[in-house]
Amino acid sequence: MIERRARVATSAIFAAHGAVTGTFAARVPWVADHVGVGPGGLGLALLMPGVGALLAMPLSGRLVHRFDLRSLVRVLMLCWCAALLLPALPTSLWLLCLCLIAYGAAAGVADVAMNAHAVLVEERYGRSVMSGFHGWWSVGGLAGSAVAAFAARAGVSAPVHFLVTVVALVAVVLAASMWLIPHRPEPGLAEPPAFALPTGQVLPIGLIGLCAVFAEGASLDWAAVYVRDLLDHPAATAAATVSIFSVCMAAARFGGDWVVRRLGPVTTVRISGVCATVGALTVVLAEPIALVIAGFGLLGIGIAVVVPLVFAAAARTESSPGKGIAGVAGVAYGSGLIAPGIIGGIAHLSSLTVSFAVIVGLMIIMTLGAQVLRVRSAEARLQ
Secondary structure, three states: OHHHHHHHHHHHHHHHHHHHHHHHHHOHHHHHHHHOOOHHHHHHHHHHHHHHHHHHHHHHHHHHHHOOHHHHHHHHHHHHHHHHHHHHOOOOHHHHHHHHHHHHHHHHHHHHHHHHHHHHHHHHHOOOOHHHHHHHHHHHHHHHHHHHHHHHHOOOOHHHHHHHHHHHHHHHHHHHHOOOOOOOOOOOOOOOOOOOOOOOOHHHHHHHHHHHHHHHHHHHHHHHHHHHHHOOOOHHHHHHHHHHHHHHHHHHHHHHHHHHHHHHHHHHHHHHHHHHHHHHHHHHHOOOHHHHHHHHHHHHHHHOOHHHHHHHHHHHHOOOHHHHHHHHHHHHHHHHHHHHHHHHHHHHHOOHHHHHHHHHHHHHHHHHOHHHHOOOOHHHOOO
């Protein structure tokens, strides 16, 4: 009963985290108009959440080691929900950048803490449940963006929308945190460094996550442009392509735990990598729009379970789960930060087709490197 409640509560926490992200993403045009910045300034500002997360995540390992995990998740998630109010405050580009650095830092530390708790729940279950948690994050993101789109169409101002969303999500977090599992590290475990960089054991795992997150970030930011500008299809078709990619990824995450329990993490990532490679190749080589959209869908399915498995493997590789997750998160999410810029740079020098060919290469590397996800801690091996 305790484990079941903790699983439900952790799912709600992941959904709340995703809802904040989806809400902000859908309101970015309002933020740009409010501050009065063009595409260049907005592009600079949107780099700042990633910068804030990368700066804060390495600090998370020590937080997870020092504090009760249930209390830590509650406090950091409340801070993350409240951070949604920040983007509505500034009236200049530089203030917006500062606010988004703080916003990203809150996202990063909350992300590490909730994933550390997810690993704890998975250990209590004795089987893979991590992919489902990330599926709920995707659902939260889709729900947040959908509500934001409805609010914008109804003429609700972003500050009011943000405030109402924060109140609702705070209530969800407070209720869910009551069912989280209290946990402190075992006495005698060495405290992680204040700034936990990935170790030699964690780095290869992080590089597998890098491949998946790079493909995710590139697809979310460039799939619509690829369909509209390169293939000359209408904006509605381009938007539908992104939606199909996101929905396929979310659906695959909910089925991912069933697959992992039967095949194990290594075989699952190998099969996922083949699926993602076929999808990316289809995007690059196909001309009919139906095939291109199907390719993006296959790519979403292929990368869906990789990041959850990367977090689980990193947590079990280090003596401190928080240290392992913090180290691998910096590597993986760093690729998400640079992916849109790299894709754009390659497209500027050559073409978007060549840009997505890079993703094909990364998916092949991910497939061949799946072996590093084999759990090295025998006592924590999942069945």
